[in-house]
Amino acid sequence: MxxxxxxxxxxxxxxxxxxxxxxxxxxxxxxxxxxxxxxxxxxxxxxxxxxxxxxxxHAVRTRRIGQQVTGQLRERGWSEELAAAAGQLVLDATGFKLDKNGTKSLLFVPSATAAQIADLCIEHQDAIEETVAKGKTDKKLISTLGAGVRELIGRRNGSIALFGRMLSELPGAGVDxxxxxxxxxxxxxxRRQPDFFVAVDDVTHDSEETGSGHMNHHEFMxxxxxxxxxxxxxxxxxxxxxxxxxxxxxxxxxxxxxxxxxxxxxxxxxxxxxxxxxxxxxxxxxxxxxxxxxxxxxxxxxxxxxxxxxxxxxxxxxxxxxxxxxxxxxxxxxxxxxxxxxxxxxxxxxxxxxxxxxxxxxxxxxxxxxxxxxxx
Structure with a gap:
């Protein structure tokens, strides 16, 4: 010790x-x-x-890893529809609980993770395009993507080693x-110290009207x-x-x-x-x-x-x-x-x-x- x-x-x-x-x-x-x-x-x-x-x-703490991947793929020339679909497939492939914003849990991942997941999507571009065209989920694709996505999310770097990571949905990914x-x-x-303040409205001030544009109070210490x-x-x-x-x-x-x-x-x-x-x-x-x-x-x-x-x-x-x-x-x-x-x-x-x-x-x-x- x-x-x-x-x-x-x-x-x-x-x-x-x-x-x-x-x-x-x-x-x-x-x-x-x-x-x-x-x-x-x-x-x-x-x-x-x-x-x-x-x-x-650098590391990134986010619930929006799917949106990050979508952005990466758009930058690489994917259409908006295909990139968005790939981002959603990535979220589904994690196996994590999801809501409208992405994963319910905050992920803490190396800053390169989204780009690496985008690389993985490019490797499976044909299968992703086929899935989008059919309009239904391909369980085999989800399984294949899932293994790679979860491995990338579970990686760590110096920032994660120093500041730690809690990720109960991915066994072995937690870092003390x-x-x-x-x-x-x-x-x-x-004790707290209150401060009353006013802000001048420049237009009314220039026209010689009285009164302030805004009044409020904050507390300081x-x-x-x-x-x-x-x-x-x-x-x-x-x-x-x-x-x-x-x-x-x-x-x-x-x-x-x-x-x-x-x-x-x-x-x-x-x-x-x-x-x-x-x-x-x-x-x-x-x-x-x-x-x-x-x-x-x-x-x-x-x-x-x-x-x-x-x-x-x-x-x-x-x-x-x-x-x-x-x-x-x-x-x-x-x-x-x-x-x-x-x-x-x-x-x-x-x-x-x-x-x-x-x-x-x-x-x-x-x-x-x-x-x-x-x-x-």
Whole structure:
């Protein structure tokens, strides 16, 4: 077992990065107080986008694989009718439960899958044309297509190995994610902040009419957040993942670590521009188990004299880490380090202090792969 634990303390100004069904910032109750929350899904999606864009290893989550195949075939010169029929045959051939949009379950497949299924359709073009001409389903064709389509859908790549896939309708296609993502939350008590706004109608404004073109209100938030994620390297390299491909694993891990530091949800970014980076990042490589430091903030942090939650949050994290290190011992810690905007703080519980997030990331990832190859 080898795990890379990533912890961040991050100040986020007035924003609404993750909304509930009413458009308000999500919350939770922790330690008897209300906190603002960033869901693991909201944090995970932009992180996956970042990893895929950085590495060039892309996957697609969709229910519309049939429509994708139809589009591929149209681009290759098939008629609209024939391409649409082939797309429906592909859906039927999967054997999955279907509805009007395609498969009832979201598929998570390598980005090349639709093109590869289109290639398969081209191999059976004569049979597909004959089926369309007869206007009835050819069970033999469905069976032949089905074997190939299901094999292609069951393939995996680095993105799927990292972020996981649940596909119960196709035995053997499920992949356990090698990354774990906690919900982020404010280290202190925090509440939603309402904002009433108006928008001017330029036409009536120019004609000197009074009144606004639109009025409404939204809710926002601000605060200091604790974020936590885990990367399980043996799981990433497992047979149903990268199957021992350490070069691709290193590429993915480097991108994941960089994305954890750089990426936040993007909701309402155009009206808030909340583009901050963490005040503090701590990374630890453990050979026993991952440890979440959320308990550091079970008692909500109090603002320091004169205001501000960032420094008290960094100190609270350090104190908690120090206590955990004392309780658990250091034998199973292959690396521990941190980087922070405050270079005058002695955060000894968070390991060695490094000058930059780049140096911290490189040191942690190097230690992760070294620990993986070192007999335990």
């Amino acid at each position: 080898v795990f890379l634990c990533l912890h961040a303390v991050q100040t986020i100004p007035y924003a609404n990065l993750n909304r509930d069904d009413l458009g308000a910032p999500k919350t939770l109750t922790f330690g008897g107080s209300t906190r603002i929350r960033l869901s693991s899904q909201a944090l995970g999606r932009p992180l996956r986008d970042y990893v895929e864009d950085t590495t060039g290893i 994610a090698s990354r774990q993502m906690a919900h982020g939350f404010t280290t202190h008590t925090a 601000s605060g200091v957040f604790y974020r936590y994620a885990v990367l399980d390297l043996p799981e990433l390299l497992a047979e149903d993942g990268l199957d021992g491909d350490t070069d691709t694993a290193r590429t993915l891990v480097d991108a994941f670590v960089a994305g954890f530091i750089r990426v936040l949800p993007q909701a309402k970014k155009n009206v808030t521009a909340p583009h901050t980076v963490p005040d503090l990042v701590h990374m630890a490589v453990r050979t026993d188990q991952p440890i979440n430091y959320a308990g550091a903030f079970e008692k909500p942090v109090a603002a320091e004299q004169g205001g501000g939650w960032a420094r008290p949050s960094r100190i609270a994290l350090d104190r908690y880490a120090t206590a955990i290190n004392r309780l658990m011992g250091a034998d199973n810690v292959a690396f521990s380090g941190h980087a922070s905007i405050a270079d005058d703080e002695q955060l000894t519980g968070l390991g060695h202090q490094l000058d930059s997030y780049r140096a911290l990331s490189q040191g942690a990832v190097d230690a992760l792969f070294k620990a993986h190859t070192t007999p335990q």
